[in-house]
Amino acid sequence: MINNIKGTVTLNNGVEMPQLGFGVFKVENGDQTVESVKKALEAGYRAIDTASIYGNEEGVGQAIRESGIPREELFITSKVWNDDQGYDSALAAYDASLKRLGLEYLDLYLIHWPGQDKYIDTWKALEKIYNDGRVKAIGVSNFHIHHLENLLASSEVTPVINQIELHPRLSQEEIREFCKKHDIKAEAWGPLGQGNLLEEPTISHIAEKHGKTPAQILIRWHLQHGIVVIPKSVTPSRIEQNAQVFDFELSMEEMNKIDALNMNERFGKNPDEFIF
Numbered sequence: 379m380i381n382n383i384k385g386t387v388t389l390n391n392g393v394e395m396p397q398l399g400f401g402v403f404k405v406e407n408g409d410q411t412v413e414s415v416k417k418a419l420e421a422g423y424r425a426i427d428t429a430s431i432y433g434n435e436e437g438v439g440q441a442i443r444e445s446g447i448p449r450e451e452l453f454i455t456s457k458v459w460n461d462d463q464g465y466d467s468a469l470a471a472y473d474a475s476l477k478r479l480g481l482e483y484l485d486l487y488l489i490h491w492p493g494q495d496k497y498i499d500t501w502k503a504l505e506k507i508y509n510d511g512r513v514k515a516i517g518v519s520n521f522h523i524h525h526l527e528n529l530l531a532s533s534e535v536t537p538v539i540n541q542i543e544l545h546p547r548l549s550q551e552e553i554r555e556f557c558k559k560h561d562i563k564a565e566a567w568g569p570l571g572q573g574n575l576l577e578e579p580t581i582s583h584i585a586e587k588h589g590k591t592p593a594q595i596l597i598r599w600h601l602q603h604g605i606v607v608i609p610k611s612v613t614p615s616r617i618e619q620n621a622q623v624f625d626f627e628l629s630m631e632e633m634n635k636i637d638a639l640n641m642n643e644r645f646g647k648n649p650d651e652f653i654f
Contacts, residue, residue: 379601379602379604380397380398380601380624381624382422382624383396383398383421383422383423383424383621383624384396384422384424385397385398387563387604387606389515389538389539389563390536390538390561390562390563391515391538393485393514393515393538395425395453395485395486395515395538395539395563395606396423396424396425396453396606397601397604397605397606397607398423398425398597398601398606398607398608398609398621398623399423399424399425399426399427399453399455399606399607399608400414400415400418400423400425400426400427400608400609400610400617401427401567401608401609401610402414402415402426402427402428402432402434402437402438402610403427403429403432403567403610404432404610405432405434405437405610405612406434407433407434407436407437408434408437409437410437410612411434411437411438411440411441412437412440412441412444413441414441414611414612414617415437415438415441415442415445416441416444416445417614417617417618418617418621419441419442419445419447419452420445421617421618421621422621423621424447424451424452424453425452425453425454425455425485425608426438426442426452426453426454426455427455427541427567427608428454428455428456428457428479429456429457429459429488429490430456430457430458430459430462430471430474430475430478431457431459431460431490435456435475435478435479436478436479436480438454438479439478439479439480439481440480442454442479442480442481443480449481449482452485453485453486454479454481454484454485454486455484455485455486455487455488456475456479456484456486456487456488457487457488457489457490457519458471458472458475458487458488458489458490458500458504459471459490460490460491460493460654463489463493463496463497463499463500464496464499464500464503465499465500465502465503466503468499468500468503468504469503469506469507472484472487472503472504472507472512472513475487483512483513483514484513484514485513485514485515486513486514486515486516486517486538486539487504487507487513487515487516487517488516488517488518488519488539488541489501489504489517489518489519489521490519490520491519491520491649491652491654492518492520492521492522492525492649493652493653493654494653494654497518497525497529498528498529498532498533501516501518501529501533502533504516504535505533505534505535508535509535515538515539516535516537516538517537517538517539517540517541517562517565518537518539518540518541519540519541519542519567520541520542520543520647520649520652521537521540521542521649522553522649522650523552523553523556525649526540526556526557526560526562530560536560536561536562537562538562538563539562539563539564539565539606540553540557540562540563540564540565541565541566541567541606541608542564542565542566542567543566543567543568543644543645543646544564544565544566544567544568544569544600544605545566545568545569545570545571545575545596546571546575546578546581546596546599546636546637546639546640547571547574547575547639547640547641547642547643547645548571548640548641548642548643548644548645549637549639549640550564551640554603554605563606564604564605564606565605565606565607565608566600566605566606566607566608567608567646568645568646569596569597569600569607569608569609570592570593570596570597570609571596571645572645572646574645575592575596575639576592576593576596577592578592578639580635580636580639581595581596581636581639584628584632584635584636588626588628590623590626591619593609593616593619593620594619594620594622594623595628595636597609597620597623598623598626598627598628599628599633599636601623602627602628602633603633
């Protein structure tokens with residue numbers, strides 16, 4: 379269990395990744411992204427998660443440059459969007475993301491959604507980028523077990539991560555178990571249930587008991603489960619608060635109570651229904 383914001387998990391290729399990162403989904407490009415990411419870096423975050431579809435890679439890159447933090451101390455993730463799936467287009471998409479970010483390499487590059495029929499070809503492109511030493515690690519996002527089985531059967535490189543919608547209402551235990559078995563880390567997007575869990579009575583009660591915010595309780599739950607987690611906020615005080623989750627611990631009883639909230643309820647799209 380990591381005990382500070384610099385704490386890392388070891389990916390299956392030996393690369394160290396911060397367990398707590400900062401996400402920029404739905405953060406507007408320009409000042410909002412630049413200021414949010416700079417604030418996150420000031421608060422101690424060292425992992426930033428973006429994607430080409432977010433339209434804010436330029437802002438993330440600007441914030442990195444203005445922060446003055448050495449590149450090797452940061453862990454930057456981006457993702458190939460659905461329109462760019464396929465071998466040649468995924469290679470081009472990687473180059474385009476690097477250009478927008480103003481970086482020489484990414485620490486992690488993901489297939490954003492499995493879709494229907496191109497993700498194997500896309501994965502082969504990611505394997506090439508990885509084997510050429512142009513990215514530190516490659517993984518997937520929103521993959522169900524059947525997508526992962528298909529990918530593992532036809533690939534040389536095992537994904538290091540599967541980034542999925544994950545929170546107490548959608549605890550994804552089956553996928554997490556499958557990933558654990560194959561040494562793939564589970565990473566949570568929407569870890570606060572897109573804000574829907576911040577007033578959940580069980581969470582609120584536990585938060586009150588610890589003198590913490592509901593968001594801090596939710597983040598801590600992920601960390602104690604060994605899940606990589608990337609909460610997002612554009613509010614400076616919340617960006618700071620979300621990083622202050624290392625001075626308390628949830629008891630086994632509290633973890634079990636939060637686990638019991640699972641209803642397999644999605645607030646985002648189901649990968650099997652989001653077909654392109």
